Amino acid sequence: MDILLQIIVTGLAAGGVYGLIALGFVLIYKATSVLNLAMGEFMTLGAFVCFTALTQLNAPFYLAFALTLFLAFFLGFVIERLILRPLIGEPIISVIMITIGLGLILKGIMYMIWTPSFRTFPKIFPPKPLDIGFAVVPSGLLWGFIFAITAMIIFLIIFKFSRTGVAMRATANDQQAALSMGISVKGVFALSWSFGAIASVIGGIVIGNIIGISVYMGDVGLKVLSVIILGGLDSIGGAILGGFIIGILENLTGLYLDPIIGGGTKEVASFFILVIILMIRPYGLFGKEIIERV
């Protein structure tokens, strides 16, 4: 019983981080209908930039963090302008493949700059784990969870109340209507990419803190796909809830199936879940069901 509770709590904490990365996917998808498969590389890049600022420049954490966010904002903007904008209106395979190509380029460049060796993040959070009576939360996961939740709340507030947020929601709802109301749809596209990049680099820093960073960290980004499929590709709430569900399910399969199959199930569990969701309810829990008309 104790171990079950412990696993659920760990899963919840990991799920918060998944939710944050999923949020990055959803922010971009909602406004621009592009599924950014380079998300994992954005994440890794963020972790590396923060890591370098902390160790090479000896910057305090808040400065390194701010620098990373600024760079992510800039990166999202540039990528949208240079790579995605020429593809507006192209078939879906082009858009998907270009994000994959982008991911490969980023990965290669990171490999050149930082080499493939594995690094551990400097301790930026107090290492004491939190004991909540029936379970113990490791420090990395706890702080990751706090970071993720804070970031999510800030994003939600921006979306709900700020002018930009309203413009973004309007664009997601109906691009033509938004355009005729004087909203700069192109500006919103660029901004969505920036926000998506920011969400993913925060996720990257948090994950880098928990499991250490290497060029191959980006694979987590693909695992998060099951989160957004479960929650619905265009639902922010779904991304957050989906993150928790997948986090818990993944840890549970690790607990119960690993002894039977012999290890590694945790890595692949989310893909099994993904296929099952696609078969039963392809548009996810809260996603908009697309009805096609000829």
Add this chain to the structure above:
Amino acid sequence: MRCGDFKENYRKDEQIFQSIFVKFWLTLFFIFLLIFPFIANHYILYVANMVGFAIIGAIGLNLLTGFTGQISLGHAAFIGVGAYASAILITRLGFPFWLSLPFAGLISAFAGVIIGIPSLRVKGLYLCIATLAAQFIFEFIFVHWESMTKGITGIHIPPPRIGSLEFSTEKEFYWITLFFVVLGVGYARNLVRSKMGRAFVAIRDRDLAAEIIGINLFRYKLSAFAISSFYAGIAGALWVTFLKVITPDHFPFILSIQYLAMIIVGGLGSILGSIFGAIFMTLIPELLNYLSEMVKLYAPGKEEIFIPMKEVIFGLSIVLFLIFEPLGLAEIWNRIKNFFRLWPFSY
């Protein structure tokens, strides 16, 4: 004076060998392919074999993604299924290579149909994610179903033979590869001008409209998956038999991307494009290897920069082709051909 190539009926329009020039150049090219192994060295023949496997695989993927419009991020998984099927049939059940090959194709086609089933409900982005999941699930199976696949230690495969004739060197294997490439290209080229090929294109262009004009989506989508995976299975079986060893590392996600890159760089929805793309994408890593050897010779220690170069160049070629030449190398080829066809009176 005729100043163009006019077709007066549909039959002529659908001909594979459209003019006497095409026949002439193709015959010449085929003769070149036949004498090629006698003039090339081991390394070039090795690369030629690799190109051959890539061509078979890329045509398979192009039939599915380029012609039918079903994006597959799991092509490496189907290549892996065919490869493992052939390896296991040969080593466990003592099948001769020639018999294992069609079985490998069929087993892979079966796997393809299973993965293709979601395509009836979901499409576009969602299908792409489903095939991505399939890729990782199959990778997991290759590693963990140790009683069958022997896990990461891999399986050794004996070379194929006819009677006392053994196909173990690059030069001997070249004939097998050439035979299957010609067969594969010929079949695909015929398929796309048949009823089925036209149905595929109709599904790609608008699946609902295709269904309304009487195309059975269930049948044709699954056929596309089956044929594509059959090609992949054959490519995989040939590949690992050529390498003489099979491990799960042979079929990573990056291989799927590499195949997609081939058909994008070559040209979606073009058999010729798949061939160009396969050649291009196979030669680039070899060229990088060569460059890295050179750099190692003249500036030791600096060659490490070439390890990630492969991914950067794959990524760059995908991005640049999609932005500047979405129809790929096949379109560039067509433009060059058209320029010379009517030259100097190209108006």
